[in-house]
Amino acid sequence: MNMSEAIQEHESSYCILFKSPDKSVILIDIPRSIEEAQVLPGESIKRRVISSKPIETPWKTPESKKEPTQFTSSSVAITELMTLESVKSALQQAKHSHGGPWCLPRVLGDTENPGNDVSLKRKQTSGSETAHVAAKPLIPDQSHYLSGTIGSKRDEFLSGAPLFDLIVLDPPWPSRSVKRKQNSYGIAYDMQEARNLLSQIPVASHLKPDGIVAVWVTNKASVTDLLTSPGGIFSEWDLEFVGEWIWLKITSSGDPIIDLEARWRKPWERLLLGRKRGGTSKSPILTKVIMGVPDIHSRKPNLRSLFQDLLPENYGGLEVFARNLTAGWWSWGNEVLHFQQRHHWVEIDGKEQ
Numbered sequence: 600m601n602m603s604e605a606i607q608e609h610e611s612s613y614c615i616l617f618k619s620p621d622k623s624v625i626l627i628d629i630p631r632s633i634e635e636a637q638v639l640p641g642e643s644i645k646r647r648v649i650s651s652k653p654i655e656t657p658w659k660t661p662e663s664k665k666e667p668t669q670f671t672s673s674s675v676a677i678t679e680l681m682t683l684e685s686v687k688s689a690l691q692q693a694k695h696s697h698g699g700p701w702c703l704p705r706v707l708g709d710t711e712n713p714g715n716d717v718s719l720k721r722k723q724t725s726g727s728e729t730a731h732v733a734a735k736p737l738i739p740d741q742s743h744y745l746s747g748t749i750g751s752k753r754d755e756f757l758s759g760a761p762l763f764d765l766i767v768l769d770p771p772w773p774s775r776s777v778k779r780k781q782n783s784y785g786i787a788y789d790m791q792e793a794r795n796l797l798s799q800i801p802v803a804s805h806l807k808p809d810g811i812v813a814v815w816v817t818n819k820a821s822v823t824d825l826l827t828s829p830g831g832i833f834s835e836w837d838l839e840f841v842g843e844w845i846w847l848k849i850t851s852s853g854d855p856i857i858d859l860e861a862r863w864r865k866p867w868e869r870l871l872l873g874r875k876r877g878g879t880s881k882s883p884i885l886t887k888v889i890m891g892v893p894d895i896h897s898r899k900p901n902l903r904s905l906f907q908d909l910l911p912e913n914y915g916g917l918e919v920f921a922r923n924l925t926a927g928w929w930s931w932g933n934e935v936l937h938f939q940q941r942h943h944w945v946e947i948d949g950k951e952q
Contacts, residue, residue, distance in 0.1 A: 612904035617697040617890075622908065624689040625889045628703040629900045633938075636901040636925045637739045640913070646737070646944040650705040651895045653851040660857055660864050678823070686847050686859060686867060689888035694853060701853045702892040706945055736939040739926035748933045749799045749919075760929060762807045764914035765906055769815040769899065770797060771920065772822055790821055794832065797825075800919060802836040809878040811909060812838055814871045815899065826871055838873030842884035845869050846900065848893050856893065868899075884909065897922060898938070 614635055617626035634644045738744075745752040773789055802812060812833075816822045826832045827840045846868045848856045857866040872884050891900050903916065903925060913927070921930035923938035 614900075615904065616699060616701070616703070617693060619692055619696070621885070623885055623887055624692050625887055625905065626693060626697060626701065627889055627891045627900050627905075629891045629894045629898060630705055631703050632901040632904070633894075633898065633923065636903050636923075637737070639740055639926045640903075640907075642926075644947065646946055647706040648938070649708050649943050649945065651893075652707055653702050653705065653892045654856055655851050657850060657854055657858070658856055660861055682845060682867065682869070683859060685845060685886055685888055686855075689845075689847065689890065690853075690855070693890060697853075701849060701851055701890075705894075708895075734941045736936045737941060737944060738939065739924050741927045742924045743929045744921075744924055744935045745929070745931040746933065746935050749796060749931075752931060753799060753801070756931065757801060757804075760805055760917070761915065762805055762810070763917045763929070764807050764810050764910045765813065765916040766802055766806060766810070766919065767813045767815075767902070767916065768797075768800070768919040769921075772817050772819070774817070790825055793822075794825055797832050798835060802838075803875075805917070806836075806875050808875055809880050810875050811841075811884075811906070812836065812873045812875075813844075813902070813906075814873075816869050816871055818865050818867075818869070823869075823871065826873075833873045836873070837876050839876050840871065841874045842872045842886060843869050844872065844887040844889055844902075844905075847888055847890045849890050851892055853890075870902075901925065903928075 612632075612635060614628045614631035615625060616628055618624070630648050630650045631644075633648050634646065637646065638644055745756060770793060772793060806812065814826060816826065824831065833840055848866045848868075850856055855866040857864055859866065874880060874884075887905070889900060889902075889905070906914070906916075916925065916928040918925060918928060918930045919932065921932045921935045924930045924935070
């Protein structure tokens, strides 16, 4: 039994395919993490989520001949170098120690070629998009959701939400490549609009004394500055910055989906972590590199199982800007039920997971 198998034998979460002894390097199966989050910890999954075919080869990203116009400060450059070195070290360790697959078999969408992936019978009939929308969404046990924008549901949240051990946010950061949607917060026009949106979220009043806030960020320096600079959003939320986790996007062979040295695009996203000021936990949080083969656009790994090492048993969580629900958690967003629609899932038919 190799190291990876030994760890898996004692791992309660099957989405974790590899974990280094110090837990700084993780290999996670993204679809399985979402499937496990649909049930309470320790319960067997009931459904499989429909996914995209795993990426097999790295993407070719021709470099622009233009020089970057954005000034890069020394602190930003140092942060990028530290992230790069963390990623390189994690890749080397995983390649050396992990002898298994880099992702689990997936249930593929109708337009995909299933190949060797698991074949599971659908429990619903195929129909029009109207029929899909009309069907009741799948609601996990002990989950609570607020379906609407931050502004429209803020009062309801303030009047009814408990205090949380963990608050995870995936904000709609400004992006030139993504079109803004109408009648929603969609993608923020600029950093000021992003700040105004985040300032509306009552994080400070709904985070427990030793709670953690985790915010997904892009690789733009201005996004990190908005959160962590003096007078930034973390300061507004009464948080101190305590660390970061890195999601490294890999192929089904364990290679980065983009060259690590690429100048204009990176194969990773970062999760910035903050703790409430004045809590009893003072130590920084260890940097993790979480390796995973991407699924369909906008799906990130569900990290409920990874925060169990930092928070109380059966801790309470809130996800803001959510597009799916998590059993036992609160979720808030104007697309909060998007991936809970039944046409995104297939039943297991009583088979083992």
